[in-house]
Amino acid sequence: MPVSLRQIRYFVSTAEHGQISQAAAELGISQSAVTTAIKDLEQTVGLDLFVRSTHGMEMTTAGRQFLFHAYEILNKVDEATNLLLPAGDFAGQLTVAASYTVIGYFLPNHLGRLRRAWPNLDIQLFELNREAIEEGLLSNRYDMAVLLTSNVINSDLATETLMSSRRRLWVPARHRLLSQGSVGLKEIAEEPYIMLTVDEAAHTALRYWSNTSYRPNVTLRTSSVEAVRSLVADGQGVAILSDMVLRPWSLEGKRIETIVPTEPIPSMDVGLAWRRGAQFTPAMEAFRSYFHQTFFLPSHR
Missing domain, CATH: 3.40.190.10 (Periplasmic binding protein-like II)
Incomplete structure (x- = not known):
């Protein structure tokens, strides 16, 4: 029996939540559907991917190895279904500042997709803290920044939130x-x-x-x-x-x-920033349009 994307998505959700019930709630399906998909997947793979206990679903060594490949598969499917066409002979240079968390946990996959979409777009990336990023944008050392927009308070900067992470x-x-x-x-x-x-x-x-x-x-x-x-x-x-x-x-x-704590905890918002009133270059427009397409025109602030 071939492995389906549905089985892989159900497996990843269960692995991340550690509970069939939570995975089913996130996916909007019945618990029995998740259970069946995982059993079928284990039968196809020929290995137990989880150990069932009163505490939930604990991954086996084989399960952890399979999860690594499952993430790769889902990432490739996401790339294939969100293709960006190269913009002809467009070429340009863009200086981008980014904070530590953004470089480590947000940007790498997007940088690869940007380079495939615009192979002649030369992105110069710099890792800095928020204060240095803000000062660099205002002094024109950097064209744009990708940072935690929830931390930006300087009114001389325009920001655009791409995603909010709970x-x-x-x-x-x-x-x-x-x-x-x-x-x-x-x-x-x-x-x-x-x-x-x-x-x-x-x-x-x-x-x-x-x-x-x-x-x-x-x-x-x-x-x-x-x-x-x-x-x-x-x-x-x-x-x-x-x-x-x-x-x-x-x-x-x-x-x-x-x-999830009972008190409201603010989300961590990630997005773009630039000097307010800055004249957008073609490189800046290309960079921004990529994120617009990827995140379906996020809200402005």
């Missing part, structure tokens, strides 16, 4: 908070907290914590997302981070679960 609580597998009906900042404050500092993450976190009478019990501050991932998965603490940087396993192969 923030959730990260906890290790089988954490006690997973069995509670609701989890708010009060309960989170009772746990050791790993505070990410890169891209003003700590400043953003303290903004929403300051709206309550609770404070996180910070045991470590780090600029490394991978350090947070490993520490949380190992049971050393919890963290609130965005879905954009979420990977449900640490480098050591330990699982991370997520919980």
Whole structure:
């Protein structure tokens, strides 16, 4: 029996959620449909991809290996169904500034697609923090930026949000908070907290914590997302981070679960920025039009 894209999508959703019920809810289908698809997929592959337990669906070693290939397949299908035609003989140079999180978790796939769409578009990329990006845009050192638009406050810059990434609580597998009906900042404050500092993450976190009478019990501050991932998965603490940087396993192969806090947590918004009133060059227009097509004309701010 050939493997279908439907089976792969159901498998990936189950792997990411760790629960048949949550995967079914995300996909908008019945739990039995997900269960059947995974059983059929395992029969075709000839290996168990999950271990079923009272805690949910835990991936086997074969399951983790299959997930790597599943992501590749879905990415290739996405590229094939969202083709951009090269713009003839268009050529130009574009200087683009980007922040750490954007370069690590957002831009790489888009840069590859941009280069295939406009092979003569020379993109010069620079990694900087927000303050340096804003100053560089205003002084014309950079044409455009891709950054966390939710952090931009300079009114001399125009921004355009491409995507909003929800923030959730990260906890290790089988954490006690997973069995509670609701989890708010009060309960989170009772746990050791790993505070990410890169891209003003700590400043953003303290903004929403300051709206309550609770404070996180910070045991470590780090600029490394991978350090947070490993520490949380190992049971050393919890963290609130965005879905954009979420990977449900640490480098050591330990699982991370997520919980939506009861309090409203602001999303992490990613998008474009440029100097307000700047005259768009053809290179800037090409760069912007790619993201418009990819994200279906996102809202302006």
